Amino acid sequence: MMKTTFVCKLLLGLCISALFCSQKINAQIVIGTPNLGFSQACANADFNSYNVSFVFSPESALNASNQFSIELSDASGSFTDSTIIYTSSAGEITTSPATISFSFPTTIAGEGYKLKIKSTAPAASSSSSASFAAYYKIQDSPFTINNLIDNAAYCEGGSYLLTIDNPGAGTNDSPLNYPSLTFNWYKETGPTTSVFVAEGSSLSVNTPGTYFVETNYGTCTSNSYSNRVEIIEATSGIDTTISSSLGNPFCPSSEPTTLSTTDGISYQWYKDGILLPGATNQTYQTEDSGLFEVNIDLGGCMATGAIDLISEKFTSSINVFDENEIESDETLNVIITTSAINPEYQWFINDVIISDALGSSYEVDQTGNYKVIITETTGCTASKEFLFMVTQAANPFPDVSDIPNLISPNGDGTNDTWIIPNQYVSGTNTEVLIMDNYGKIVLKTDDYQNNWPESELSFNTVNLVYYYIITTQDNDTKKGSITIVK
Known part of the structure; x- marks a missing residue:
């Protein structure tokens, strides 16, 4: 009887365990x-x-x-x-x-x-x-079309192809670098409205208007869009526009302005009616004021453009040469004249600023390489600089003991002129007479400056020979020859 009870309990336990496992196996969520x-x-x-x-x-x-x-x-x-x-x-x-x-x-x-x-x-x-x-949005920044030119034209009955620049100007991040992207072109219908035109990386335009393209990110907004380009239909002689990158008037503070015009086949720029040689590109850079014009060949018709450009660049001048000489006891007064408004001045010698030189003039008393920077501080903030050099002047009357009988006037700065002792030069009333080998007088003076020959001599032989007679105020006479070598 006890054995039967044990077997029954064992069977019951196995059934309960099997039921539990079955429920676990069949559990769902x-x-x-x-x-x-x-x-x-x-x-x-x-x-x-x-x-x-x-x-x-x-x-x-x-x-x-x-x-x-x-x-x-x-x-x-x-x-x-x-x-x-x-x-x-x-x-x-x-x-x-x-x-x-x-x-x-x-x-x-x-x-x-x-x-x-x-x-x-x-x-x-x-x-x-x-x-x-x-x-x-793998590309999410503005990009350029038409090389950032604001306008373009096509001849009557033709068309103009707008394309996304690749890579384009400057730091342009062209979306064409991302092959998975697609593009939607639009035409402006108002200051803030536009209409979809077509898909693709380029657009052939045969209807005047202002066009732009966006990377296709559907209903997501993004910064992946192009500049606007105005397209016109042209007939020969039509006027088109010229734009200035710095505006008009413009301030050439650090760079010139870039004039740009309608896209075409060839170009020729003019300033104040005068042809600008070599100015045959779609753009032209300048810092100057003036009437700038351009003739554009559109391929089948011509267009012209003009802009009366006003530069706010100030003018300046300096009263010294690029290279100047001073005597050891001499100074050079350098003066700047400028139209700059509220100008500031910085003077340098050998690239070291002269801290106490703040005005429009400076008294130079030592040799060196000089620079002055003029800065306009009101309105168009711009700068201009002048460079000049000051060297020690050669002594025209060095103290020599003998009368030389050979010189080489070849422009090398050494022995170029006939230098004689100071007792015979300017201020001593000594007569200096020089003759060629035919007896023709080529110099006669009682105020000799140590400067003969002042002009280039013509060589008929290898060396030229001249003769001199020096007569002092008390009739002391010196005679001899001067050989000229190349």
Whole structure:
């Protein structure tokens, strides 16, 4: 009897255990529809973090190895070719409701994406979320078209091709560097309104108007857009515009202004009616005021443009030469004349500032390389500089003891003129007479400056020979020859 009772209890325990295991094996959870923490996903390199929340039940049915994942549909909302974009760690999420932070892949681009939440242990899947727009803005900065020229023209009955610059001017981040991107072209209909024209990386225009292009990020706003270009239809002789990069009037504070005109085949610029040689590009740089004009060959018709340009550049002048000489006991008074408003002056010698030189003039009393910078401090803040050099003047009357009989007037600064002792030069009333070898007098003076020959001599032989007679006031006479060598 006792043996029968034991067997019955054992069978009952096995049945209960089997029932428990069967319930555990067949446990399921239900995952609610994902609740998006965003209305649209407009991601870029600076921001790509989004949240999704969901509920599931029962919590007790989760296995310790369970992982939740986020499944992303294609751009049309289909999960046929879906992508898992997030997977939690095993056992990481155990309580409901739950929130997951995740990032979108950089390839997303469309208006109809959806999400699902999936679990692994037990396996379950939510229904799909509401649809949403999602784009990763791989290029999100302004870019240029038409080489940043504001206007262009096409001949009557023709067209003009607008293209995205690649790479373009300056630091232009051309979206053409990103092959996955597409583009939408627009035509302005008002100061703040426009109408879609076409898709593509270029646009052939045959209707006048102002056009621009944006990278196609759907309903997401972005900074990936181009400059505006005004297109006109031209007939021969039509007037077009010239724009100045620094405006008009302009201040050439650090660089000249760039004049630009309508895109064409060839160009010729003029200033005040005078042709500017070599000015045959679409742009022309200048710091000057004047009437600037351009003739443009559009290929089948001609256009002209003009701008009365006003430069606020001040004028300045200096009263010394680029190279100057002073005697050892002499000074050089340097004076700046300028039209600058409230000018400031900085003077330098050998690139070292002269701290006490603050005015428009400076008394130079030593040799060196000088620089003065004039800065206009009111209105157009600009600067201009002058460079000049001051050297020690050679002594025209050095103290020599003998009358030389050979000189070499070749311009090398050494022995170029006939230098005689000071007792015979200017101020001594000594007569100096020089004759060629035919007896012709080439110099006769009682005020000799140590400066013969003053002009270039013509060599008929290898060396020339001249003769001199020096007669002092008390009739002391010196005679001899002077040989001229090359």
